Amino acid sequence: MAHAQAMLDTYPRDFNVDARQLADTIETLIDCANTCTQCADACLSESNMAELGKCIRLNLDCADVCNTTSRVVSRQTEYDANVTLPLLEACIAACRSCGDECDRHGSHMEHCRICADQCRRCERTCKELLATMS
């Protein structure tokens, strides 16, 4: 249903990463960004919200970093490895921290369990793209 791959197929120049891998990464990033936005909000509605400050904060960071990374990775015009590679590193780190924190709450809050899974998946996907691009 998402259109990242269809849009990459119409790009008027060549690009040297595999389009399927790139589209998967973009879609994983925007899904992870939104999952973190929803997890922050669900935490805000929990009765034990006062214990979830760290989780909310890392959700907000991870949502912002994944969103920006999805935009930078989506841009193919005049690709600059100097910009993309350190940003993928930062995104991997944000997903790891957020995934670790959500994991601590995953057994009793389902939104944190799903969010942790999504952060792990996004971390792995970004690592694979980084390995391909490096």
Next chain:
Amino acid sequence: MAHAQAMLDTYPRDFNVDARQLADTIETLIDCANTCTQCADACLSESNMAELGKCIRLNLDCADVCNTTSRVVSRQTEYDANVTLPLLEACIAACRSCGDECDRHGSHMEHCRICADQCRRCERTCKELLATMS
């Protein structure tokens, strides 16, 4: 594959919009935001880029507005109709302007054709949510 619905199902309070409609809107918004980011970038790589200033500008606006709308709509805690309804109106307007402009180039640039379709779909989806919420 996207997790908007699964996350809404874990939300710890009630909310009075249908979860399926809300999840569809969120997923359409984030897909439209990313499609517009990719369309702006594809336009930047076209040989006739100099004629595409208006299209790029509207793509950038629509990407930003859809992205922000997806975040606000994703938040259920202490829902405030005063914030959400005018933002949906602004998003409908951004999708309409961007869709109209992309339509003008859709016959000779496939990324604009796909982007126009996606903007129309997002405009329609936001209108339906606005009607439900009003």
Next chain:
Amino acid sequence: MAHAQAMLDTYPRDFNVDARQLADTIETLIDCANTCTQCADACLSESNMAELGKCIRLNLDCADVCNTTSRVVSRQTEYDANVTLPLLEACIAACRSCGDECDRHGSHMEHCRICADQCRRCERTCKELLATMS
């Protein structure tokens, strides 16, 4: 110190809003966006955080809406009133809701007092730009 005015002075085409008013609006919007980001975070660190869910949520919304509005208003290329005017309306509404909520806590939390002031100022500034542009 901010460069919105200096940048507008270098814009290669004419634009029909007063540059001073436009620059003031842009700077007010980005200051309000950041103030709301900081207020949400300060609320997350308060000992009575559990009572601040509504405030945090509106801070996050207002930060996102002001940020997107600052970007759209900063773009002069092929100005489209259909996009800008409803977004200013949505921004005015987000500032009003966030300002009202922060005001309720302003007497005992200084970050909410400053944030309420900044939301009021941003609401007023956006209303003035909307009046000029309509």
Next chain:
Amino acid sequence: MAHAQAMLDTYPRDFNVDARQLADTIETLIDCANTCTQCADACLSESNMAELGKCIRLNLDCADVCNTTSRVVSRQTEYDANVTLPLLEACIAACRSCGDECDRHGSHMEHCRICADQCRRCERTCKELLATMS
């Protein structure tokens, strides 16, 4: 006029970076983000826009990365060096690439000259914060 310092002064917990340095960094980041947004738009309105694809692309990246970095750095609750430090690295890299590219056009386009200066200043400010935090 900007409120980053005033807001940090109201933060309800301690934080171990100097508030003045942190506020300067936040304000520099949000000013740089907006300057890049305006530079991308000014480039889109230049008669030689077709030669500015790389500049526009890097402006868009730098605007997104600086904006996200300003948000993450603004958050003090449960500070996580693992998230902040690599993001500062990515921001330094984005500012360097964008500053280098804008510098190439600075002699004949004043918006690129101002933007290059601002990117250099932001790169330097982020490096100083990174050195303090490491």
